[in-house]
Amino acid sequence: MNLSDFHVTRTSPAARIAALLGALILIVLIAAPWWAGRADMRLMGELFLYLALASLWNLMAGYAGLVSVGQQAYVGFGGYMLFALTIFGGLHPLGAIALAGALGALIAVPVALLIFRLRGAYFAIGTWVIAEVFRLSFAQVSALGGGSGSSLPVGIVKSLAASRSGREHLSYWLALGSAVLVIAAVYLFLRSRNGLALTAIRDNELAAGSLGIDIWRTKFIVYVVTAALTAMIGALIFLQKLRISPDAAFSVNDWTAFVIFIVVIGGIGTIEGPIIGTLIFFLLRETLADLGTIYLIVLGTVAIVIMLKAPTGLWGLIRSRFDIELFPLRFRVKPSPQSTKG
Amino acid sequence: MEWVNVVVQGTLLGGLYALFAAGLSLIFGVMRLVNIAHGDLIVLGAYLGLSVTTVLGLHPLLALILVVPVMAGFGYVLQRGILNQTLGKDILPPLLVTFGLSVIIQNTLLETYSADPQKMNAGALETASVSAAGLSVGLLPLLTFGTAIAVIATLQWIFYRTALGRAFRATSDNPEIAQLMGLNRRHIFGLAMALALGVTAIAGIMLGIRTSFDPSIGGGRLIFGFEAVIIGGLGNLWGTLAGGVILGVAQTIGAKIDPGWQLLAGHLAFLVILALRPNGLFPRIDG
Amino acid sequence: MPDPLLSLCGLDAFYGDFQALYGVDLQVAQGEVLAIIGANGAGKTTLMRSISSLTRNRAEMVRYRGEDIGALRADEVAARGIALVPEGRQLFPSLSVEENLIIGGQIGRKGPWSLPAIYTLFPILQERRHQQSTSLSGGQQQMVAIGRALMANPDLILFDEISLGLAPIIIKDIYAALPGIIGEGMSALIVEQDITKALAVSSRFYCLQEGRVSLEGASATVAREEISRAYFGVA
Structure with missing residues (x-):
């Protein structure tokens, strides 16, 4: 055997099958308005938005080492921007969502400059302070209802689509589209030069620095891009809810605790993890939701046990057993086809 | 005079924040652990105090005799049972585990005590005040501030004058070599968490006497404590007191301008100091 | 030969996936002073870490x-008299000189070494006792x-590269002090x-070479060429 008997590849049969299956599932999901009931579509829409939030949080914490417990800052910011831009700016809701993303990126720049001064775990609490500042600030804006919040006027809601079912279909497709967009963006980003740099940083910050990777800049880009996308998701979330208040918009439980549990349970630092985590989270929620607070206690306990006993999450367990990767990121060395006979 | 009063009230409020911060600062100092559940543990301390006062009919300050050792014992078990397993180079496990713990504590309190706001009754202490130089100062805030000074002085004494403090510092400096001195790192960390939660119990009871509380307020207390630590400078306990005072004064000044501005003013003061002096006002200088 | 104080039987040691020691056998008798020699990366420090359970x-x-x-655990090994x-x-940077010594003695084993004894040895x-x-x-x-190690009054003391980074004159002083230190029935x-x-x-x-014992013998009689061979692995 010599070296030419091998080739380096990212894909594997499992990944090709997964891509095919994924495309099929996607088509079925796009067609949901023709086969799913109203309640199911609502649930699925919510699921896709959580999937998008979880994938974004995973990009930050699992790849860039930026553990934030303050992403609710951007969810709430996006939600409030949707309301402000449509009500006072007269924008179409879809335009407002896009602009909310741009504004989210804009405000994330000074925020990052400030909280990047905090290291590690203190960075995490710093992000929470920022979210509190956002919450308290929006509670001061009386035009948006102050502390009690406000509703989206009927005219704006109707501008989305005339019929109720038309609006529901559209917001379902937007949620599905945002989940697909976010996962695709994360996947492509991780395959890019910057993404490889990120993986290098995660594996060894010191070594990556000595290889000339600008760690600060890479993390900064991830933070700002994540903020923009999170703000857009936030705008979508509150376009579905039609009502916003500071406590709902900047809820640490809804937009950060659940998201963290999803990622930890599914498998942090993998693209597949958030997908599995979201499915399990909604499965648990739909079966245990009647338990109320007990459900949260169970969720917290599961997350702790997984973090201690299987820190790579469920997907990590699956991957270590079967060595599969649905989103091929790693390079593998394979025997070349013509040399399979020895 | 009005403004002098605002500053005095803010300073005394800072004592409470320093109590929030002391436990956080201590465990970071010894084992580089940042405990996201710290605020919820403060609230847990307040609820334990509430139970003790209602069941035994004790004065809240006397409840400390029971709540402090219970919380300390809980801290030791928590550290040895769970948190020791999370310590290492990776910051994710301790962060996420303490985050999970925060959710568990918060919801267990909700399940046990409901979401209704509670308050401890400290009798005449709540309204008593002393007047001097035209200023009227509540006895309770004064007592809280005095407690903060006493707690920090005691921690300082433990750290720099006792065998336990030597073990804390040695383990913090170099956990591996400290083991060669016969120190069991897991036990030492357990003791540090016990001490931290003992202080947390005091903070919780002072909080519970001063204001009403409910299971959801832990996050806010964690943030105040954290801001005091960062403003004062990491690893400096007296700096933490100063940080608490700065935060308290910023909040009372904010509240004076507009009641809605109280918390915001505190956070903004923190962000300004973070922007100008990222290492805090009084960073510890290592030799 | 009476039972040795310490014996290593087929000691393997790993750093992650990297194996640093391969089946090392070694005995130390009561009161005996052993030298471990070998090139950089031969596994000497790993050997010390293994004995002290780090x-x-x-x-x-x-x-x-x-x-x-x-x-x-390392603290349990230390309590049994291995320093x-x-x-x-x-050293512990946030402890003063004296605190560094005191913490060494915190293990509470009885013996000849105490603060005054250390100060007599190194006046x-x-x-400087209050300095960082x-x-x-x-x-x-x-x-x-x-x-700090002596304060534990160990029965077996391990010295890992004590001359590293020191001026020759200082090394001479420290080695001059060694017999007085080890004299009291301690093994080293x-x-x-x-x-x-x-x-x-x-x-x-x-003598260690690439994680294996390549030569052992009496220090006084060994030929230098023999050591060179065992040290560098040249035939």
């Missing part, structure tokens, strides 16, 4: 006073590191790159 082993690989101690003077001294440390340990010169820091393992120094203070030696 690197965990299988229980039966390290036997001490008739007890299998390989799987104990290490680690490579690079590794300069008494003068990091403000001392390299040689003085090495004295603190040795004193001395890891050293300076072969002449190591052989001069020891009765027997082991």
